[in-house]
Amino acid sequence: xxxxxxxxxxxxxxxxxxxxxxxxxxxxxxxxxxxxxxxxxxxxxxxxxxxxxxxxxxxxxxxxxxxxxxxxxxxxxxxxxxxxxxxxxxxxxxxxxxxxxxxxxxxxx
Amino acid sequence: xxxxxxxxxxxxxxxxxxxxxxxxxxxxxxxxxxxxxxxxxxxxxxxxxxxxxxxxxxxxxxxxxxxxxxxxxxxxxxxxxxxxxxxxxxxxxxxxxxxxxxxxxxxxxxxxxx
Numbered sequence: 467x468x469x470x471x472x473x474x475x476x477x478x479x480x481x482x483x484x485x486x487x488x489x490x491x492x493x494x495x496x497x498x499x500x501x502x503x504x505x506x507x508x509x510x511x512x513x514x515x516x517x518x519x520x521x522x523x524x525x526x527x528x529x530x531x532x533x534x535x536x537x538x539x540x541x542x543x544x545x546x547x548x549x550x551x552x553x554x555x556x557x558x559x560x561x562x563x564x565x566x567x568x569x570x571x572x573x574x575x
Numbered sequence: 576x577x578x579x580x581x582x583x584x585x586x587x588x589x590x591x592x593x594x595x596x597x598x599x600x601x602x603x604x605x606x607x608x609x610x611x612x613x614x615x616x617x618x619x620x621x622x623x624x625x626x627x628x629x630x631x632x633x634x635x636x637x638x639x640x641x642x643x644x645x646x647x648x649x650x651x652x653x654x655x656x657x658x659x660x661x662x663x664x665x666x667x668x669x670x671x672x673x674x675x676x677x678x679x680x681x682x683x684x685x686x687x688x689x
Contacts, residue, residue: 497676508579508666508680509618554618558676561606561630565618 470555470566478572485542487569489555490535496558498531498538503552503568512540512553545573579681581667587687593655596684599648600669608678609642609652610666618666624650625672657688 470491479485489498497516501509515522515531515538522529528541542549550573556563580599588594600607608623622632627644635642639658644650654661664685668678 499676501680508682509668509678510680511677514676561625561672562608562620562623563678564620567617 470557470564472553472555472566472569474569475567476570476572478574479545480574481545481547483545485545485549485571485573487540487553487555487571489538489540489566491538491555491557491564491566492536493557493559493564495533496560498529499556499558499563500527500529500538500540501554501556501565503554505551509554542571545571547573547575549573579667579669579679581665581681581684583684584682585685585687587689588657589689590658591656592688593653594657594661594686594688596652596665596667596686598650598652598667598681600650600667601679602648603671604669604679605647605672606670607644607650608668608670609650610668611663612666612683613663621652657686659688662686662688 470489473488495517497514499514500512502512503509513524513529515529526543531538552568552570554568555566582597606625609621610618612618621634622642624644642652664683666680666683668680670678
């Protein structure tokens, strides 16, 4: 399977703390994307980082990409209870996305 | 825009019955994807279309599954006959082909096969 692996599988933190999720993948990529899924809902795109980029920011989100290690990380700063969701990385090397296994983030008020 | 629309949102059926899931992509999007999500296997790509043409159906589990896209605004995923192991949430997503990599997901259809 080309599916990526995410680490940790689950993460519980307090509001205000930072949350870091990691993603490893197996093939070469054009870009890597992060998506969020609230319970019972569809996935929502958060951020995209291209293979020639190393770091990208969007609001409280910071994504890094290390193509030599085939890995990426998503950092959510100053977390809020509303950030509680599952987060998935997805790699894009053709027309299609290959999704990772996801990290379940629980943020306690 | 209403976003990607899927119907039905929930489907409960008995083993052996035919199930048809429907998807309306975002207007102007010319690439459409069908995914299946289960606890055991995560999110799997089943098939995708570019300009209504199936490009890659290697993720379709077996011949019981079929998908069509008769026009740019409608796609179906059919399971015939259905089996309990087909129980999952099925998502449709769409995007433009030219220069936009982001996929927009529908709310999903939760299928339970008894």
